[in-house]
Every structure is written in C-alpha cells, then in structure tokens.
Amino acid sequence: MADYLIGDIQGCYDSLQALLKKINFSLDKDQLFFLGDVVNRGDKSLETLRFIRDNSDNTSMVLGNHDFHLLACVFGSIRPSNKDTFTDVINAKDASLLLEFLANQPLFIQHQDALMVHAGIPPNWDLNTLKSQAQQVQAHLQSDDLSGFLSKMYNNNPYTWAEDLSELEQCQYTINALMRLRFCKANGELEFKHKMNFNQAPSGYKAWFEYENRVLKNTDIFFGHWSTLENVNQAHIYPMDHGCIWGGELSAIRLSDKRIFSLKC
Template identity: 45%
Template sequence: MATYAIGDIQGCYSALQRLLDLIQFDDQQDQLWLAGDLVNRGPDSLAVLRFAHRYRHCVTSVLGNHDLHLLAVRYGPHTVKAKDTLDEVLNASDADELLTWLRHQPLLHCEQNWCMSHAGLPPQWSISKAQQLATEVHNCLQSEQSSDFFAVMYGNNPALWHDDLEGLPRIRAIVNYLTRMRFINQLGQLDLTSKEGAGAAPSGFAPWFRYPRQSAGTRLLFGHWAALEGRTDCPDIYALDTGCVWGGQLSALRLDDQQWFRVDAQPT
C-alpha cells in the first residue's frame, strides 16, 4: 500500500494513465492525492474527471484555480474563455454528477504529517488556521451564497490577508492564497501577476516558500507553479507541477519514501 501525490493533470488523461502504469497503481490498496487543476487547457478534461470520480474511494483531490473556473462557469454567470477546453465537460450527460463531486472537494487536505493545497500555504498561517479558513470556503461553495461568490471570484484584491476581512472579499482572499499564490512579500501580500520561475520575483517579493513558516514541521505539497519545474530547494516543501500540459512531464511523489516518478507529456 502506498500514497502518491500527483501534480496538475489539466486534462492530460493519456499522461495520467502512463503515470499510473509506471507506479503500478492498485486502486484497492493505493491512495492518490491530486493537487488540483484536474481540468482545462489539456485535451481530455472529461476523462480525467470521470477517472477521479470513479476512483473516489481512493482519490483525494483539492481544488485548483482551473477547477474553480469550471465551477464558476457552471454555477455562476461566467462563460468559457478562448483558451479553455471545458465544453466537453459542460455538455457531458454526467456533468451534474461530476461537477457536484468536484464542488465538494476541499481546498486543503492534511493527513498525518502532510498537507496539500493547490498553490501552497502562506507562511503566516499555521496548519490549524489554514484548515479553518479552507473550511470557510468549502462551506461557502455548498451554500446558497456560492453563486454570489462565483460572480465575484475573479480579482486580485484583497491582496493582503487580515483576520478581520469579512464576507465575499474574505472568501476570495482565502481562495487566492490557496489556489493562485506564487510570490509574496514579508507581510504576506500577494503578487498575482508574475508567473515566472523562483528567480524572477518582483522587487520586494519572493516565492512564498522562502520565508520562515508557521507550518514548520509539516511537509507541504503543492502544484500550480509549472515554472519551478518541480524544485523548491526547501526541505519538506514539494512542488508537484512539472508542466505536463505545456509539454513537460506529469509527476507523482510517493509519500512513503519521497521517491519521484515522472512521465513525459508525450510518449517517446
């Protein structure tokens, strides 16, 4: 029995199947943790969602920004964008079942000494605080307020967390920290415009994982940042997104011994 954490799949179902063959995945014994962004940009988001739903007895997924975008299109006032590859999901006969399942996935999963979210964990937050805030979003997504949130989900403000934030701005801030964060400053303020690698931080900012963190002692798993190419150079912080949808690789980390497994986006 083993637990594997897999980075952003983004509709790359063929690569996922090859990765599962490589690790000899056994759905009766093994567990899969998916770091969010199951869908979009890649060619087969529907097959990925169907896989995750079918194997939900052994799959744990957190929501990524692309997953939330899909939900905002389905349950909010938004429409697909030019580069989206979501039409097949939205028009599927089982769309309601799949998207109801997706909507109930958390933003944060912590188990034993591991914690996974799509974009990481702000260093100013402890594990218990992050769990509390992620639960606030989870509850919002299941409530009648969800359509109001999806209507205002997009936006970069508030860019700095304060405990006294309220209402939908508070929910949007939590979502941005857990699904879109890359660079922050010493106060924890987000820069949500820069998407380059760790060495290209804007002035006064640095990658979130370079700061001393309140969650020290817990191993962190995250995706979202393909430009890192799977490297943080920080003990106990593991970058899972290795850019499969951009022609890179799809990666899995076996949590039991921290061994990496990778397949190329296209078979050689």
C-alpha cells in the same frame, strides 16, 4: 499499499493513465491524491474528472484555479475564455454529477503529517488559520447559493490577509492564496503577474515558501500550480507541477519515501 500525490493533470488523461501504469497503481491497495488543476487546457478534462469521481474510494483532490474556474463558468457569472477546454465536461450527460462532485472538493488536505494544497500557503498562516479559512470557503461552495458566492469570488482583491476582513473578503483572499499563490510578501500580500522561477522574484516579493519565519516551515507541503519552478532545495517543500500540459512531465511522489516517478508528456 502506497499513497501517491500527483501534480497538475489539466485534462491530460492519457498521460495520467500512462503514469499510473508506470507506478503499478492498484485500485485495491493504493491511494491517489491530486494536487488540483485536474481539468482545462488539455483535451480530456471529462475523462479525468470521471476517473477521479468514479474511483473516489481511492482518490482525493484539492481544488486548483482551473477547477475553480470551471465552477465559476458554470454556476457563476464568468464567461469561459477561448483558451478553456472544458466544454466536454459542461456538455456531458453526467455534467451535473461531475460538477457537484467538484464543488464538494476541499481547498487543502491534511494526511498523515503532510499538507496538500494547489498553489501555496501564506507564510504568516498557521494550521488553524489554514483550516478555518479553507473550511469557510468550502461551506460556501456547498451552500444553496453557490451561484451568488462564485459570482462574487472572481477578484484579485483583497491582496493582503487581515483578521478584520469581512467574511466574503476572507473567502476571496483564501481562494486566491491557496489556488494562485506564487510570489508574496511576508504579510501574505499576493502578487499575481509573475510566473517565472522562484529565484527571479519581482522586487519586494519572494516565493511564498522562502520566508525564514514562515509559520508552517517544519511541515511537509505538497503543491502544484507553478510549472516553472526548478532547483527548489527547501526542506519540507515539494513542488509537483512539472509542466505536463506544456510538454514537460507528469509526476507522482510516493509519500512514504518521497520518491518521484515522472513521465514525459
């Protein structure tokens, strides 16, 4: 019996199946946790999403920015770009089931002593803030006004966390932080432009996990989203997007011993 955590699949269903074969994944015994961005950019978003939903007794996932983008395109007022490749999901006969399933997925998972999130956790957030903020967004995603909510959520503002933000501003910040964070300031001010490795941070910023006084620095955190990360040697920090969609690798990490299994894509 093993728990495996898998980084960004982005519709690379064939790579996922090859990786599951490589780790001898068993639906009878093992559990899979997907770290978000299960859809988009690759050519089999539909198969990937169906696999996760059909096997939901053995699979869990957190929402990534691409998963959220799909929801915003279907239910919100966002138009897909010509780089988006999820029309297979939108046109599927089981689309409404799959999209409802996606809208019900969490922004983070706490399992044993580990936290899983798509992009990162602001350095100044404690576990209670993470939980309450993620749950606040999830309640909106499950409400009757999903369309209205998603239409208001596609925004870079506010860049910085503050307790006195309005509820909708808190949701905007939380979505951007948990699903898009790479570089930020110690107060959680987000930076959205740069995607290079952590040791090339833009002036005034650091990778979110590099802050000395980060509140959750003694908790194991598994995340995806940042495919250019290399040589991160930070206790309790496990970057798992190894760039499958960009010709890199798809990787699974076994929770019990932190062993990583990778497959060239």
